[in-house]
Amino acid sequence: MTNTLFINGKECEYTNEPNLLEVIRNNGFSVPTFCYRPDLTQYGACRMCVVEIEGRGIQSSCTMPPEPGLKIHTNTEKTRRIRKIVLELLLANHDRECTTCDKSGKCELQKYAQEYGINDIRFAKKKPQDYLPIDNSNPSIVRDPNKCILCGACVRACAEFQGHSVLGFANRGSKTVVQPMAGRALGSVDCVFCGQCQAVCPTGALTIKTDIDRVWDLINDKNKKTAVQMAPSVRVALGEEFGLKPGENVIGKFNAALRQLGFDLVFDTNFSADLTIMEEATEFIERLTKGENLPLFTSCCPAWVRYLETQHPDLLNHLSSCKSPQGMLSPVIKAVVPKYFEDYTEENLYVVSIMPCTAKKAEAVRGQLYSNGRAQTDVVLTTQEIARMLKSAGINLATITPEANDSPFGQYTGAATIFGASGGVAEAAVRTAYEFVTHESLENIDFKPLRGVDKAHRAKEAEIDIKGTKVKVRVVSTLKEAEKSIRELKEGKADFQLLEVMACPGGCVNGGGQPRSCDNSQIKEERAQGLYKEDSELPFRKSHTNPDIIKLYEEFLEKPNSHKAHELLHTTYSDMFKNSYRDLV
Amino acid sequence: MSTQTSGGINFKKVNDIIDSCGAKKSNLIAILQKVQDEFKYLPQDAITYIGTKIDGLSPATVYGVATFYAQFSLEPKGKYEIKCCDGTACHVRGSMPVYTYLMQRFNLKEGKYTSDDGMFSVETVSCLGACGLAPVVVINGKVYPQMTSDAIKIIIDTIVAQENEG
Ligand code: SF4
Ligand code: SF4
Ligand code: SF4
Ligand code: FES
Ligand code: FES
Numbered sequence: 001m002t003n004t005l006f007i008n009g010k011e012c013e014y015t016n017e018p019n020l021l022e023v024i025r026n027n028g029f030s031v032p033t034f035c036y037r038p039d040l041t042q043y044g045a046c047r048m049c050v051v052e053i054e055g056r057g058i059q060s061s062c063t064m065p066p067e068p069g070l071k072i073h074t075n076t077e078k079t080r081r082i083r084k085i086v087l088e089l090l091l092a093n094h095d096r097e098c099t100t101c102d103k104s105g106k107c108e109l110q111k112y113a114q115e116y117g118i119n120d121i122r123f124a125k126k127k128p129q130d131y132l133p134i135d136n137s138n139p140s141i142v143r144d145p146n147k148c149i150l151c152g153a154c155v156r157a158c159a160e161f162q163g164h165s166v167l168g169f170a171n172r173g174s175k176t177v178v179q180p181m182a183g184r185a186l187g188s189v190d191c192v193f194c195g196q197c198q199a200v201c202p203t204g205a206l207t208i209k210t211d212i213d214r215v216w217d218l219i220n221d222k223n224k225k226t227a228v229q230m231a232p233s234v235r236v237a238l239g240e241e242f243g244l245k246p247g248e249n250v251i252g253k254f255n256a257a258l259r260q261l262g263f264d265l266v267f268d269t270n271f272s273a274d275l276t277i278m279e280e281a282t283e284f285i286e287r288l289t290k291g292e293n294l295p296l297f298t299s300c301c302p303a304w305v306r307y308l309e310t311q312h313p314d315l316l317n318h319l320s321s322c323k324s325p326q327g328m329l330s331p332v333i334k335a336v337v338p339k340y341f342e343d344y345t346e347e348n349l350y351v352v353s354i355m356p357c358t359a360k361k362a363e364a365v366r367g368q369l370y371s372n373g374r375a376q377t378d379v380v381l382t383t384q385e386i387a388r389m390l391k392s393a394g395i396n397l398a399t400i401t402p403e404a405n406d407s408p409f410g411q412y413t414g415a416a417t418i419f420g421a422s423g424g425v426a427e428a429a430v431r432t433a434y435e436f437v438t439h440e441s442l443e444n445i446d447f448k449p450l451r452g453v454d455k456a457h458r459a460k461e462a463e464i465d466i467k468g469t470k471v472k473v474r475v476v477s478t479l480k481e482a483e484k485s486i487r488e489l490k491e492g493k494a495d496f497q498l499l500e501v502m503a504c505p506g507g508c509v510n511g512g513g514q515p516r517s518c519d520n521s522q523i524k525e526e527r528a529q530g531l532y533k534e535d536s537e538l539p540f541r542k543s544h545t546n547p548d549i550i551k552l553y554e555e556f557l558e559k560p561n562s563h564k565a566h567e568l569l570h571t572t573y574s575d576m577f578k579n580s581y582r583d584l585v
Numbered sequence: 586m587s588t589q590t591s592g593g594i595n596f597k598k599v600n601d602i603i604d605s606c607g608a609k610k611s612n613l614i615a616i617l618q619k620v621q622d623e624f625k626y627l628p629q630d631a632i633t634y635i636g637t638k639i640d641g642l643s644p645a646t647v648y649g650v651a652t653f654y655a656q657f658s659l660e661p662k663g664k665y666e667i668k669c670c671d672g673t674a675c676h677v678r679g680s681m682p683v684y685t686y687l688m689q690r691f692n693l694k695e696g697k698y699t700s701d702d703g704m705f706s707v708e709t710v711s712c713l714g715a716c717g718l719a720p721v722v723v724i725n726g727k728v729y730p731q732m733t734s735d736a737i738k739i740i741i742d743t744i745v746a747q748e749n750e751g
Contacts (some may be wrong), residue, residue: 144698168645170652175695181636181644182629189644581637581644584596584630 005070020061021049024074032083032112034202035151036062037066038521039455039505040160043152047086048112052076084116092123094203095131095146102142103204106516109149130175136551137187138211139365140358140512141198145389148178148205153518154197154250159457161505162307163480166191175480178205190310190581192303193477194503195358195512208358208513212389214379216352221264227265227333227342228258230354231326232273233508234383235422237356239294240515241387242397246523247530255393259403265337266405267471269353272329273419273428276300277543278553280322280425282560283434284498288471293317295474295489295499298425300324302363303503307479312486313575318499321370321570325419326353326360327369329409330376331568336556340408350378354386356420356511368571384514397443411548415533421528422477423450423460426500428472429465431542445541450475453506453528454521459484459495472496478505486537594628603638610641610704626658629653660699663706665744668723672712679733680720686734690741703749705741711728 005023011127018351019042024031034046040145044063051061054071058078073079087233092114099105126146135143155178159165166189168176182187186443198206218226235251244250251268258266283298283338299305299320308315322328330351338344353360357380363369364377390397403409415431418424427447434442449462450473460475482501488494504510509527510517516522540546557565577583606612608631613635620631632651636644651657669684687693687707691700699706715721718730722737729740 014686159646165643165646168643169651170649172643180643181633181648581633584634585638 001554002460003066003068005068005072007072008074012555013551014066016067018065018498020051020059020064020072022049023066024061024072025562029074031061032108032115033062033519034108034149035153037156037200037518039435039518040153040156040200043156043436045548046149046151048083048401050079052079055213058082063527064074080116083112084118087113087116087118087220088121088123089117090149092120093153094125094149095126095144096181096493102207102210103147103201107204107545108202114155118205120347133258135186136209137185138193138209139187139362140195140205141186141191142194142209144177144185144205144207145177145179146205147203149203150176150178151202152178153200154178154201154206154357157196161191161196161478161480162192162194162303162503163483164190164192164539165512167197182509191341192310192503193359193362194303194479198358199512199514199516200518200584206286208382208384210385210451211361211379214384215352215381215389218352218379223348225265225268225349226263226352227337228352228354229267229269229272229326229333230254230258230386231328231360231508232305232417232424232531233267233356233511233514233527234354234535235417236420236527237514239397240517240523241384242390242569245421245526245527246517247528247533249530249534250397252404253397253400255396255405256400256403257390260395260400261389261393263352265333267329267333267409268405268412269329270416270419271409271546272325272332273416274546274549275326275328275332275552276322276419276425277415277428277432277571278318278478278549278560279328281429281436281543283320283324283509284433286438286561288469288497292411295494296320298429298498298500299501299571300425301359301420301504302357303359304479304482304501306359306576307482307503308577309582311577315486315489316573316575319573321566321572323369323569323571324360324363325357325416326377326380327363327571328569329353330338330378331371331411332552335568336378336408336552342560346372351376352379354381354383356383356508356514358382360513366571369418371568383511384424384513385514408551409548411540411546413537413543413546414538414541415543415547417534418531420496420508420531421451422453422457422502423447423500423509424476424531426450426462426473426498428543429498430462430471432465432544434464434472435468435542435544437449440467441556451510451528451532453524458505459536468474471498473498473500475500477502477507479503523571594624594630595670596634598623599631599634599639603635610637611637613642613650614645614654617647617657619639621657623662625748626661628661628722629659652701658698659698660706663699663704665724667705667707668671668710668713668722670713670715670719670723672716672719673708674712674716675720678719680709682734683720683722683737690738693746698733716749 001259014023019021034048035043041064044060049061132145155167236247255266297318334346336581338582361380364380403567415428427450431445458477458481462473464471508526510524606616631646632647636642636647670681690742722729722732
């Protein structure tokens with residue numbers, strides 16, 4: 001149903017917007033916000049979004065539902081004054097070293113302070129001796145409490161996405177802080193490193209732990225060879241940093257840009273996504289045949305893996321033994337490239353991966369993924385970090401001429417590219433498992449019920465008939481949804497055989513390392529559409545039909561789940577219950 | 586901020602309290618009150634236990650509630666519990682110099698109200714109903730009237746001397 005109200009004198013339509021703020025934005029007006037995030041519950045704390053409503057006075061637009069006929073003014077003297085005071089008060093208490101702040105240029109506090117022309121702060125500045133220490137203990141995220149404006153977005157993200165509430169408010173009044181339990185280090189609590197708290201933080205209080213300098217060191221070292229790989233969802237998001245539309249696939253340009261940056265070999269994690277499917281589909285069929293360790297849990301998402309290891313180690317037998325695509329490609333590169341290229345040895349070859357994900361930084365240094373005392377993925381950069389590197393090198397992704405990536409892992413299928421969206425791994429696995437079992441070609445390979453990355457699609461199911469055997473597939477994103485499936489399983493009520501879990505809402509397209517999109521829910525959907533579009537256009541759409549995959553098995557890996565494959569592509573997990581919070585209970 | 590856990594608490598007691606109140610988010614305040622009655626303060630491990638055990642809560646969330654309400658103490662009280670009245674009458678008659686003396690003497694600051702040796706804890710309270718004797722200090726229930734920083738020094742010295750003897 002369509003209703004109308006008035007914004008700044010203009011008659012505007014609205015339908016089912018949950019609050020005035022969305023109505024205002026959908027009609028092309030804008031009001032500033034700090035605490036409002038469309039995918040989280042409304043909190044109404046910061047008062048930046050105030051508007052003046054005739055007959056109702058000042059209201060925060062993010063918490064007020066629209067009503068027909070309201071006469072709203074978004075930019076009055078009063079609203080401007082309130083916003084300026086909010087900004088001044090926040091800035092008085094803030095560590096204002098902007099130039100050295102990781103969020104500089106993307107910080108909402110900085111942006112509004114600039115827009116509202118705050119050039120003088122009447123309140124006393126916080127003294128340096130009152131600054132709290134910066135917490136560097138987490139492998140993925142840095143917490144600087146001196147930059148926190150108490151908007152509570154991170155608290156809500158951890159609670160509402162991950163059901164985990166690692167961060168919380170503490171104390172009261174002017175002593176209020178947002179912190180892990182009792183101010184403990186973020187690296188010593190049950191954080192799963194998903195980075196969603198950081199992704200919604202408006203300021204530099206939570207930022208990605210950067211590894212850019214380590215990559216420059218590798219590139220600049222003449223004695224080192226560098227190979228780079230990038231995850232499926234990076235290609236449909238990176239362009240945003242260079243003014244392109246969300247969902248626009250920049251893979252060719254990205255290949256070219258990475259070469260210009262100085263990487264010796266440019267590969268694609270999509271290749272190892274296909275490899276994952278070869279191994280995981282085979283594993284799935286084996287478990288189905290034996291009726292063992294079902295449902296099978298996917299293992300691509302390191303935040304999910306850590307969640308199981310710390311919270312539910314009794315279920316680790318369900319987890320696929322497959323490494324993640326990042327974890328698979330690095331050792332394959334190190335083992336195979338020296339056979340094809342002169343001057344490359346396992347020792348002088350370094351692999352950098354570009355991920356949408358902050359948790360992959362922690363995954364890369366898992367002891368189980370070491371070989372000969374060395375991490376196989378040497379450095380992990382997020383989408384945001386590689387964008388920054390490209391910019392600092394003066395490379396404009398938008399205008400560069402596309403190039404292909406390097407052999408021998410050059411080709412990938414549509415099944416691989418959809419890994420980046422929640423449901424993609426399951427869909428890809430089913431495409432291959434079906435054909436492995438039946439030896440018949442699967443005609444309709446679009447599993448629409450498994451698609452969708454918005455809030456309404458955090459849990460999805462599909463039933464597939466594999467020649468008389470009915471297989472039920474469950475797909476969830478966010479650990480809060482995963483926990484529900486785990487409870488069903490523990491209560492003996494789980495009727496599904498395959499469980500795909502991605503910790504980020506909507507999957508890796510919305511990962512904690514992607515370009516900032518927390519004030520627009522549409523962006524992750526556009527990125528996902530970009531992936532499904534590429535899938536529909538690729539010549540090969542099932543992982544086992546990828547000619548380079550077939551060749552790799554022929555020449556090197558023998559067959560899926562072979563001894564060699566196990567050595568390079570599979571891993572183990574450890575029970576980390578001890579010292580987790582649940583250990584107490 | 587402290588990073589230590591306060592180890593060695595009896596989780597069975599905490600668990601019994603949770604069971605008796607009902608393991609529900611909405612019962613949190615009641616649970617915290619009973620745990621505080623039991624231990625005389627809220628040990629960090631008890632907070633962690635409650636936050637992990639009850640659905641919809643977390644250690645960080647329960648810690649937030651425990652630090653929001655003034656009725657909860659996150660520190661064990663000292664052997665000598667010193668209450669410094671800072672009601673209007675006492676304040677006007679000079680309770681702050683007494684309080685400041687105590688905080689300095691025991692090396693205390695905002696957020697740390699119990700001395701390192703666990704002997705003394707200091708807190709301010711509002712009017713004790715003895716305004717005629719202002720400023721008033723109460724140590725383990727005993728009322729000391731018309732305090733000054735010199736007077737309180739003598740009282741503390743006496744307690745310390747007694748303790749040292751035996
Ligand atoms: S990284 Fe994820 S799990 Fe850790 S505090 Fe942030 S939202 Fe919570
Ligand atoms: S850390 Fe960031 S998101 Fe969390 S309350 Fe502070 S400013 Fe808000
Ligand atoms: S869903 Fe993807 S981006 Fe998010 S934590 Fe898991 S692997 Fe990383
Ligand atoms: S109060 Fe509306 S955005 Fe914070
Ligand atoms: S104000 Fe101290 S006893 Fe009344």
